[in-house]
Amino acid sequence: MDQPFPGHTDICVEGTKTQAALYFVRYGKVEMKSSTGQYNIIDEGGYFGEDTLEIDVGGVKKDTECVAKYSVRTLGGDAILGVLTLKKCRNVFD
DSSP: EEEEEEOOOOOEEETSSSEEEEEEEESSSSEETTTOEEEEETTOOOEEEEGGGGGGTSOOOOOOEEESSSSEEEEEEEEEEEEEHHHHHHHHHH
């Protein structure tokens, strides 16, 4: 599902709980950074969050939240992101 995000909006913050989800940048740009020095600008056609979907490796967890390993924020203007949450995936397959 596509979701609009205003400019300079945090999508996830490193070290805090967030929904496990895969995000596709449909419009605009986002900035990804971490305390380990990782820094990327992801623009239209890019994606992030695939690592959060690995929370079920080793067995399905009850919760679909995980602790963010990095922060992601919209850059400049508005952005539209396609969001596929693990919770919604489970609704299809369970």
